[in-house]
Amino acid sequence: MARLESTLYLLLPLLNYLAKSTGESISECFTGEQKTLRINCGSGYMLRITNTFYGFSNSNTCSFRAGDCTQLEHTPYPCTGRDSCLITVPRSGKRLDNCDKNSTYFQVQYTCDPVIETTDICQSSVLTAQRGYISTPRFPSNYRDNLDCLTRIRVDPSQQINLTVIDMDLEINGTYGCKDWMYAFNQYRSVTLCGLRFNEKLTTLQSNEISIKFQSNELTNKKGFWILYEAWPPLIPSQPSTTERLTVPPQITTSPEVQTTKIAPLITSNTAVSNTKEEKLPFVAIVSSVIGTLTFILIVLLIILVYRWWNDKKDTSYKRKSQDVEYLDTRNPAYRSSTGTEFSGVEIYYNR
Ligand SMILES: *[C@@H]1O[C@H](CO)[C@@H](O)[C@H](O)[C@H]1NC(C)=O
Numbered sequence: 001m002a003r004l005e006s007t008l009y010l011l012l013p014l015l016n017y018l019a020k021s022t023g024e025s026i027s028e029c030f031t032g033e034q035k036t037l038r039i040n041c042g043s044g045y046m047l048r049i050t051n052t053f054y055g056f057s058n059s060n061t062c063s064f065r066a067g068d069c070t071q072l073e074h075t076p077y078p079c080t081g082r083d084s085c086l087i088t089v090p091r092s093g094k095r096l097d098n099c100d101k102n103s104t105y106f107q108v109q110y111t112c113d114p115v116i117e118t119t120d121i122c123q124s125s126v127l128t129a130q131r132g133y134i135s136t137p138r139f140p141s142n143y144r145d146n147l148d149c150l151t152r153i154r155v156d157p158s159q160q161i162n163l164t165v166i167d168m169d170l171e172i173n174g175t176y177g178c179k180d181w182m183y184a185f186n187q188y189r190s191v192t193l194c195g196l197r198f199n200e201k202l203t204t205l206q207s208n209e210i211s212i213k214f215q216s217n218e219l220t221n222k223k224g225f226w227i228l229y230e231a232w233p234p235l236i237p238s239q240p241s242t243t244e245r246l247t248v249p250p251q252i253t254t255s256p257e258v259q260t261t262k263i264a265p266l267i268t269s270n271t272a273v274s275n276t277k278e279e280k281l282p283f284v285a286i287v288s289s290v291i292g293t294l295t296f297i298l299i300v301l302l303i304i305l306v307y308r309w310w311n312d313k314k315d316t317s318y319k320r321k322s323q324d325v326e327y328l329d330t331r332n333p334a335y336r337s338s339t340g341t342e343f344s345g346v347e348i349y350y351n352r
Pocket residue numbers: 092093094095102
């Protein structure tokens with residue numbers, strides 16, 4: 001029973017993730033007539049368009065089947081974040097680059113997410129959920145003037161936070177840069193974003209703690225942004241995941257409009273700091289006690305060695321003296337006997 005329960009616990013995050021990532025889809029074939037796709041999430045839900053693409057059907061269907069040749073369409077939809085949407089389907093198919101065929105259908109994939117899963121960036125300080133959305137105030141309606149808001153996402157140290165910009169429209173002045181902006185940063189890097197964006201993963205910041213700042217000026221106000229954050233990999237309950245720490249090499253986003261800078265601001269929360277301290281303490285204690293014990297043993301050994309050396313030295317110096325005496329005693333008569341007295345003085349001199 002307990003085994004089954006733990007297996008279910010292991011599967012839950014995966015099932016949850018699959019259910020959320022697949023979503024629903026709606027599609028239409030190209031017939032030469034003007035067509036529209038109507039999506040209705042209902043009040044209390046926000047529409048998130050995860051994918052739109054042109055496809056060529058091998059089986060004469062008007063929706064995607066495995067093996068179809070497809071091509072992604074990367075356009076922002078103004079209805080993103082609203083509870084319903086009317087999407088105008090192009091009148092005719094597009095030539096698909098990767099299979100050299102004319103597309104036969106157009107498909108939109110979407111999810112309907114409860115409004116309560118989205119947090120207003122100006123109404124929150126720290127988010128610790130495994131998944132959620134952050135938006136500018138009043139999204140999908142326009143934000144207001146002179147806002148300066150900051151929120152922080154913090155998940156387990158064994159995880160990283162994946163950020164996806166689902167929708168963004170922030171004031172930009174051509175090549176002069178951002179007028180209103182979103183600024184995301186961790187201890188090492190930061191990213192500043194503005195302008196029009198749609199379904200864009202931010203891979204620059206890989207960390208378990210990311211801060212997101214939003215600033216608007218007193219000029220034009222736009223729709224704002226809607227961001228998805230997801231902790232990765234999923235936490236496995238009842239099993240400490242400290243052994244599998246992610247060491248991910250830093251990546252730089254390919255988007256040319258993203259300004260990446262190495263930054264100084266280091267905002268670490270007190271709890272995170274104390275957590276790492278707590279983790280380090282037992283290790284430090286063990287190491288220092290081992291070092292202490294070893295030092296003590298070494299000192300005792302050294303004292304014993306010195307003592308023995310001192311004793312030995314006394315013994316051997318005495319022995320050597322007696323040996324010398326013996327040696328001299330035994331040799332001298334021989335030398336005396338063989339070489340006579342002239343050599344005795346030489347021998348003694350030689351020995352000293
Ligand atoms: C493919 O589409 C183009 C326009 O995008 C059209 O001119 C052409 O006739 C189409 N080809 C076929 C085989 O349908």
